Amino acid sequence: MTTATFQHLDIPTLGAWLEDDRVLTLVDIRDPASFAAGHIPGSRHLDNASVPALLAEAPRDTPLVVVCYHGHSSQQAAAWLAGQGFGEVYSLDGGFTGWQVRHPERVEA
Known part of the structure; x- marks a missing residue:
């Protein structure tokens, strides 16, 4: 039996994918207030209540x-989602904090 795994994704690569309009699902697992205050455009908030909809x-x-915030808790969530049958799962290294520092103009509230 193989264990489902995820890959690490750096901020420049995600930026390029978004610029190229690459089809992907982008989920943000930070708390609702932080997500509402600012998130990467096109992302959807993911928490225990919204997981069933994402899976469906x-x-x-x-x-x-x-x-996530800094790229740590997203690793556990990515591993879990890979185990749910998603074939290509990434954890964003540096998280939203890193994204916001590099791309302040690409944050949506």
């Missing part, structure tokens, strides 16, 4: 990128 709606063959 998101295509398993589309890359899935998980964002």
Whole structure:
């Protein structure tokens, strides 16, 4: 039996994917207030209440990128989501904090 795994994704690569309009699912696992205050455009908030909808709606063959504050808790969430059948799962290294520092103009409230 193989264990489902995720990959690390750096901020420049995610930026390039978004600029190229690459089809992907982008989820943000930070708390609701932090997400509301600012998030990467196109991301959806993911918490325990919204996981069932994600599992029902998101295509398993589309890359899935998980964002947290600094890139630590997203690793556990990415590993769990990979175990749910998503084939290409990434944890954003540096998280939203790193994204906001590098791309302040690409933050949506």
